[in-house]
Amino acid sequence: MGSIVILTGAGISKESGLDTFRDRDGIWSKVRMEDVATPEGFRRDPARVHAFYNARRRNLAEGGVTPNAAHAALARLEKDWPGEVLLITQNIDDLHERAGSENLIHMHGELLKIRCVKCARPFAWTADLGLDDKCPDCYRIGSLRPHVVWFGEMPLDMERIMEALMDCALFVSIGTSGHVYPAAGFVQTVRAQGRAHTIELNLEPSQGTSLFHETRLGPASQLVPTFVE
């Protein structure tokens, strides 16, 4: 049985109450990505970056945010499909794991983890993060940063991702605008291997729509369960 690779973006969590980035009311309409999602922005003003991620961490943990029908359907697919289902998410929320997905890569990191810039190992972290916090491993003060991938940084687990894309029989992209690379180029990698079918499920056409064999438009909470059944 061929393997399935699924790429998800902010659109899948929209109906759980989390903002997307590039929609009209999205995160980048409220803050400048250069300020909060680049290493330079963090060096310039770490307190501002901590405040941005602390607010999102608090909202995720305490804002009544729960997985929606799309997250649940993907977890069901992983359990029921006889072959491998690899879920690659660009999202830093934990809604896929809360829905029950296990074979999951967070290519842009995880909001509920932090890491030390010196010793690099990620830790679970649910409280607010500040400039005076100490690394639990090396005890340096002020060396902790969110465990997220900013512009100009290498996304995580790329080797495993590329192998899975080269090998899959079906590639499904859900709720992503196709603006951010390397994720936006995954469909081209899959098309180049020549054997897999490619499907996009999104609210509206994305940057990469013409590259997919098939596109279905609508909200993820409706499209994804229908697709999985």
Ligand code: BJW
């Ligand atoms: C719904 C819905 C509903 C709404 N149902 N759908 C020039 C050319 C090519 C590349 C570059 C370039 N200049 C610079 C680059 C590289 C750069 C990049 O891509 N820049 C572009 C902006 C041009 N990329 C990087 O720097 C990356 N690293 C890198 O490239 O390393 C080098 C490398 C070399 C070789 C191999 C591999 C790597 C790192 C990118 C890091 C991105 N980080 C962020 C923020 C951190 C996490 C966080 O704070 O949350 O990640 S940016 C932000 O965008 C976030 C997201 O994961 C990412 C993608 O956004 P997403 O998920 O697509 O959200 P939206 O809002 O854009 O779209 C939502 C979609 O959902 C829309 O289409 C809606 O219609 C839809 N939707 N409601 C279904 N209910």
